[in-house]
């Protein structure tokens with residue numbers, strides 16, 4: 001049998017060039033790809049949504065989101081992804097699919113999405129202006145506050161979008177996109193952000 | 208046109224896919240060839256209020272039952288289709 005050696009690398013490994021892009025001067029948009037996270041999809045089995053909710057409460061000490069919201073706990077974020085389903089995003093191996101499987105046994109089906117999505121953090125003074133070119137949903141802070149989430153589409157690509165905690169008084173938008181669409185959406189984001197000036201980087205830390 | 212998804216809120220048409228008439232019911236296994244033919248192929252071409260299946264594929268990936276006037280595009284009701292959103296349906 002042939003020997004394979006698998007090298008884990010980000011779906012944006014080629015497309016992401018750290019540094020500045022677009023208009024010179026103070027960058028209006030900051031793009032940070034977050035790498036090496038654990039992401040587990042949790043979906044209630046038919047008629048078991050109540051049991052799933054109880055299991056989540058017991059595990060995380062807080063209710064899983066039942067409406068489009070992202071809920072932060074000490075070492076993970078639960079993000080609504082549809083009726084009776086949510087994503088668990090974490091770092092450091094605490095909430096891997098292996099760790100969560102016994103928690104949701106019988107109540108929910110789990111699917112490991114850790115290597116199936118790319119995670120992009122979007123911030124900066126012009127972040128919302130840039131996103132307005134890509135998204136048809138209203139991201140005004142009165143409507144889309146901290147912790148708001150949406151399963152939506154950008155540039156015909158399904159994404160999970162949520163607003164994390166503010167950073168330096170500025171909104172931070174988090175975007176999960178399918179790995180194989182990440183490069184395409186990344187280029188679209190760059191095109192949209194170029195006029196504002198962009199700072200590009202990647203990080204191992206969740207925003 | 209926009210559809211108010213009961214799970215996601217108001218979204219643009221581009222996030223949805225149209226399936227068609229929500230009225231036809233799958234006939235019983237012994238219903239006979241005519242009933243199956245009717246179910247699979249025959250559709251009314253309604254000018255007015257119609258019950259339709261739409262898929263929110265660009266959002267929460269839920270099937271919806273939408274009551275829409277085909278003449279005006281006015282939508283009078285949106286509800287999850289049977290089997291969608293396990294907790295909300297089947298009551």
Ligand SMILES: [Zn+2]
Nearest residue numbers: 212215263267
């Ligand atoms: Zn929806």
